[in-house]
Amino acid sequence: MGLHHNTPLLESRPLSQKAGRPVWLKMEALQPSGSFKLRGIGAACEAHAGAGKRRFVSSSGGNAGLAVAYAAGRLGLPATVFVPETTSERAKALIRQEGAELVVHGASWQEANERALEAVDSETAFIHPFDDPILWNGHATMIDETVRAGLSFDAVVLSVGGGGLMAGVAEGLARNGLQDIPIIAVETEGAASLAASIHAGRRVELPGITSIATSLGARQVCERAFELARSHPVESVVVSDRDAVDACIGFLDDHRVVVEPACGAALSIAYAHPGRLSPYGRVLIIVCGGATATVGQLLDWQNS
Structure with missing residues (x-):
């Protein structure tokens, strides 16, 4: 499932x-x-983990990052979530609670996303919050x-x-x-x-x-x-x-x-x-x- x-x-x-x-x-x-979000993001994390990726990076206004953090924890892999300054304190606390590293950057999701993409390397899977088949x-x-x-x-x-x-x-x-x-x-x-x-x-x-x-x-x-x-x-x-x-x-x-x-x-x-x-x-x-x-x-x- x-x-x-x-x-x-x-x-x-x-x-x-x-x-x-x-x-x-x-x-x-x-x-x-x-x-x-967990439906699609969970599927993406499982697919990338199966392909050998050892870490997840995501950008999020909150819920996608929380889904990545949850999925990473269940798969035993580290995750870093980049969120914009508009993200609520509640969302940030929940992402940290799931064990992910949190980075706050930029005025909107677009800026956080640009910074997230810079953090990707050959062992890292980038998990887009919405634009991925x-x-x-x-x-x-x-x-x-x-x-x-x-x-x-x-x-x-x-x-x-x-x-x-x-x-x-x-x-x-x-x-x-x-x-x-x-x-x-x-x-x-x-x-x-x-x-x-x-x-x-x-x-x-x-x-x-x-x-x-x-x-x-x-x-x-x-x-x-x-x-x-x-x-x-x-x-x-x-x-x-x-x-x-x-x-x-x-x-x-x-x-x-x-x-x-x-x-x-x-x-x-x-x-x-x-x-x-x-x-x-x-x-x-x-x-x-x-x-x-x-x-x-x-x-x-x-x-x-």
Whole structure:
């Protein structure tokens, strides 16, 4: 099965009532590292370790680095994770807790990524946080599990940062004969690089990230995600930070699970924008998780 866990698939009574249709949740927040990232990153780490690499280097806004640190620990190999200055203290502490070396560099993920690439040598595998077909293949297993469970659905709602989750879900849909199922791709204002690219008709790079959903903070989506926006039925939606945070608080009340605003963005479609779901009968939301936000932070954001 790999390093990730099969996660629960739950029908959400509260969200189904809000949306006026059955809403199902793929609970990726319950992965050991706290997010869906472990699926693809675990697969990549196992592949590189099998090929003889003796160390991992990664760049991350938080969750990918945490997945690399977790995977490295399970494989008995050292890892160094490069994060930008915007990464929360909570995320940094969790990465260190898993035993990885942590390096803070740069104002955004792009700068941290450039420094990470400089640290790679012949014995080191670079684990990209979102732009790698091995990752997409690993992330696709969440759709495999959903289909094996016998659930049919008419749309998938997910959050977009760099686009790795979207690429993985699209791969999972395609390999299960569901390539016509629409993806509702949700970003927050200030981190909406996919929406900006769709509007421009080409991949664009944001000048900076101004959303509090810092783990959505890739200034440019991967090429694969932009291709999918043109070749797959994709509906791009941009929500406010307030919507994302309110959804996190609502989800905590409704399902007793803490997720971060990057995940709250997808959940906010059911909480704050249920009309977006009206064309669809049964909806699957990827609860991508995120271990980097605390209840205290969510309340501070809500009250700010």
